[in-house]
Amino acid sequence: MTQTLKYGFIGCGMMGQEHLRNLALIKGSEVVAIVEPDAEMRAKAQALVPDVTFEPNIDTLLARTDLDALIITTPNYQHAEQMVAIFEKTKLPVLVEKPICTRFEDVAKLRELEARHPAPIWVAMEYRYMPPIAALREQVGSGVLGNVKMLAIREHRFPFLEKVGDWNRFNRNSGGTLVEKCCHFFDLMRLVLNEQPIRVYASGGVDVNHLDERYNGETPDILDNAYVIVDFASGKRAMLD
Template sequence: MSDSAVLDADCVRYGVIGTGMMGVEHIENILHLDGTTVSAIADTNAERREIGAQVARRQGGGDVIQFADHRTMLDSGLVDAVVIVTPNMTHADVLSDVLATDVHVMVEKPLCTTVADCQRVIAAETSGTAQRVVWMGLEYRYMPPTTALLNEIRSGTVGNVKMVSIREHRFPFLQKVDDWNRFNRNTGGTFVEKCCHFFDLMGLIADAEPVRVYASGAQDVNHLDETYDGEIPDVLDNGFVVVDFDNGVRGLLDLCMFAEASKNEQEISVTGDEGKVEAMVTESLLRIGRRADGQHVVSERSITDDSIRHVGLHDGASYLEHVDFLAAIRSGEAAKVTLLDGMTSVAIGVAAHRSIECGQPVEMGEVI
């Protein structure tokens, strides 16, 4: 156990930095864990701070101290762990401030909006001596059907994985506080902001490093009739991205953000030399076909996880991610999802945007 591990008997005091839509989701999840409290919240927006405090009180939390500046919160001594849930373009600076202390931290995806900023925070993490958990928030790993799919792959159900295809067909980007998500300069671009989740999953399933990215995409439908200070949003709303991995596995992302009229928001299909496994995430279904059983022979099962105490906005994935983060805080063990995982997922997104701009494949060595 490291010096900073928190014993089971101790209550872990969390601070949440950024109490917008996702910050509230984190507060609710933290308060569904045993032996935790949200002792402080920090948000630059007074209205959002008050909403965060109200949610914490409603969920049965104790006193929540509000801060307008996360640095004052860090100096207060009120928190053992923080969750960074501010807009993407602020992650690098806020995380750097947190990494200068010894509090445990989970940072929401995407790690940062650029690879250079990812490298900066990773250098800050590795240069310090603090013994604490630094956790990359990539909760799609924790969606129950995705976990079931990963378990099947790891137990050899499909043989050697060759192809990973992920389809996200969903609704347009929601409205955010101060409309930060309408511009690539704030988000990193759609393939960074949204799709880092899927590039992370691809790498996990392929169990390999990305070497090359080819992409085609555009902003064809969404937000074209909106203006902010006279500027039209520039966020891409559909595209295909192909990723080559260093063990020969091929990944495909099919993204459409004007396709809410779909049965599943995400469908993941993994094919190996012996069979195929598919996760229908919204329907919470897993389908398995093994070539040895013959053509069109497919079994299907529903996936449930009774350990989930709070379903929230992400099918219980945020809750399960917090269970593991808390376990690492209590045991002093290393994070299961690291800043390096965060950087790799961002770098694939950056490469995808570059490939669209230049109309050519982009080697990962060009972006990392």
């Protein structure tokens, strides 16, 4: 008999709905509760999971006794506070969308709490598992490609998508483009080269995208271009364009 794992969601916007669709493909998965303040997003989530219960806030969600795991897909700037609440009130495993925090001041506390938490905490880094990237990692690790000294990654893509309340238009909410979008590539640099970075240089600008937009009189300040060079202890280097 397949065991049913019951999930609770904190947030069900665009990424939350993607996770809902993915869980629907996994036998034995059941989403039983969601916290989502936006009515339109609640309606879209309910279309995917008709029998789900919507909790009014994170406290009522965490008070439930029927959950096996939690998934956080809220705006970036909310992750740290929500993770602290989970650490303090539950022993549940958590999948949290990247980034786990947007302020350097939150790092030490989150590390301390995570070290005492009895269940796994996983930051969603799905690029690792894309077949071409998985194959690249295997070939580098096996030596098929030789002893890799330099790694270059280029991402040219469309501007930021529209999100609820336009939260992703400002660095204070997203952590900035190099955090919000490019954390995947810094993660891959570490994995492919199998080392930790010791030095980072970066230069970026806001030159094209979103400059004609205004939100409560403010112009978006998120980078639309950057170069980043990362040095590793052995002398290996990686570059992001």
